Amino acid sequence: MSPATVQIERPTPVNGVNVAALFEVIDAVKANSEIARFNFRLTNKWLGGVRTRSTVKEFTGALQTHRAAAKGFVVETGEPPVLLGEDTAPNPGEWLLHSLVSCLTTTIVYHAAARGIAIAGIESRIDGDIDLRGFLGLAPDVRKGYSAVRVHLRVKTDAEAATIENLATYSPMLEVVSGSVPVSLKIETY
């Protein structure tokens, strides 16, 4: 920055989120909606038995390809012995819960930052019911996937639980999962 540049007042990062950058993203998207278009992707390879490995690398967004030169994240799935695996990694159903609960948490943090709501901590638990008869094809009336998912978030903040709950409704993965499975979302502030 040259000495002649006007110093714009930038909000302090809130919740560890660079709020100035967040508003820059919002303004850029408002000016050109193409910037908002993201495409996430990965490749997966069967490792034999009930194990798989994904490589998570490039994605597209804000009119660019990102992480193209990165090594990428290499992550696996396994199954526990009761499902005939060797418990080498979480299974696909557990990864879905990880996706959903982390999306809820991150969504609350971004949207709270944008509104200047300080969050001091979030801890959560999530669980989901699956009746294996659906997967095994033993009962056509039984769902194959989760029949119910429950999330309980404890958020350390001065804001009301209802305010935090409203922020959580922006969660992309909540929309994906709750469009298909009943998701009970309990948010407690302290």
Added chain:
Amino acid sequence: MSPATVQIERPTPVNGVNVAALFEVIDAVKANSEIARFNFRLTNKWLGGVRTRSTVKEFTGALQTHRAAAKGFVVETGEPPVLLGEDTAPNPGEWLLHSLVSCLTTTIVYHAAARGIAIAGIESRIDGDIDLRGFLGLAPDVRKGYSAVRVHLRVKTDAEAATIENLATYSPMLEVVSGSVPVSLKIETY
């Protein structure tokens, strides 16, 4: 096994799956459907900024709690710089794709094993479109989550692609995601 025990002929493992054990599970579930009831769960903690960490440990299934004494799997989520993170781990949307594609692969492998269909390899790619205007609350008519997901699986097998596609439809996470998002599933055998 005592010398007097009759040696039961057990099918050779198919695709690395212990088929005898798989049929034991199926028979047990047929005899008592309570055995089929599973509950998967995990805890998550916000790490500041847009990072979270999950601990995946015990689950319930087949009338027991499993992994209670295990250390558990510790997995994170992050966000790339364009989404204000430091790219420390895949983001929640990427984890959802990992869940779905690994579930499809594992489902094909289990069901092929049960039918005696040999699979020599599975490689796949998956991608999904997200328009950030939904998440940012800038366009109420734009979805917050994925608007479309595409999966392409290449399966090395003598079976027909249509047969493999039928096996894939048993995937629990396919049911969860496709109940909410259009999922295009392309399966190729070679």
